[in-house]
Amino acid sequence: MGAESNEVSGADTPAPPAAAREAGRPPAAVGRGAPSAEAADAAGRAEPEAPGGHPASRRPPAVTRDTARPEGGGRAAPGDAPAPVRQWPLLTVLGMTGAGLVVVGTDAFADAFRIGTLLIGVALLTGAVLRRVLGPVGMLAVRSRFTDMITYGVLGAAIVLLALVAQPDPWLDIPILEDAVQFTVR
Template sequence: MGAGTSPADPAPAGRAADEPREPDERDGTTGTAGSAPPDPAMAATDTDTATSTAAKDTDTATDGAATGGRPRRSRRFPKFTRDTARPEGGGRAASGDAPAPARQWPLLTVLGAAGLGLLIVVLDPFDQAFRIGTILIGGALISGAVLRWVVPSVGMLAVRSRFTDLVTYGLMGTLIVLLALVAQPAPWLDVPILEDAVRFTIR
């Protein structure tokens, strides 16, 4: 070998010394010239992913342009109810400075009368206690209907709309009083139609 020259570096087995290396997508490094081509299925998946990402970016840009750069709110209803509207007349029956029982005096009046009637029915301290106690319970519901109609704000006595509460309290109270009056033996109210209906039902 002549002076001034050095032997060339030995080439790796399998490729020429001056052959360039091609990129390898499998490990991110440069591969050999004889490496296998990329998988067509993986290439198609990458293409679909890129297409869907571009479509989402386009939709986001369109929504942002339509709403002036603000994110579009969903039109769906919320999963949970955050609040409910107070029924008509459901405010305090007294001012906020009054004690808690005073603010709910309509409800306490109805509950007290109904509880007293129930106590009379259970204890049966005198004759006709069952009838009188039942009438007192029905009267408590009727008084609740009257309070719902007259008093502007009845507190927790207001459950639904004023019309619905009037019908519910009044109808239930009237039926209870009517049944107490026609109860056997020795009814206080004689209603032949009800007696015929009971006899027809029993027969």
């Protein structure tokens, strides 16, 4: 009589969580009385489950579980080699950049700023060439090969160009730049 009286009076007994999944409702929505409008709406939007227990949709999962390694992101030397040898492409670019910064920072001679800046730009261009020519480049690989080559190449070329046209006495004379500067300074 107890179970029959609950059905007659309209009060539902709590359903087990398995019944909630089959009904398409979250377990929290199962309880006494009729489900709320939000729970009914969620039940209507529930996606069917694939055999593996995952929703049968084409959307990627909400949580990223792993990050793909960049193309060419493997070691540049065998694993038993010491760490500096394994990362020689990155250390080459960093060494050239560091040398350029030292030249600029010490300002030991008249064109130290221009020479040091050129060295930094050439280091980035070297990184672009290494990224193109070598397969595994270690930690020099940040993104895809194409993206790394374009990024290193454009930044390196821009730094070299700026070093060549720097004032006073630029090594490269581009007339349109002089006109643009005179137009903006007026």
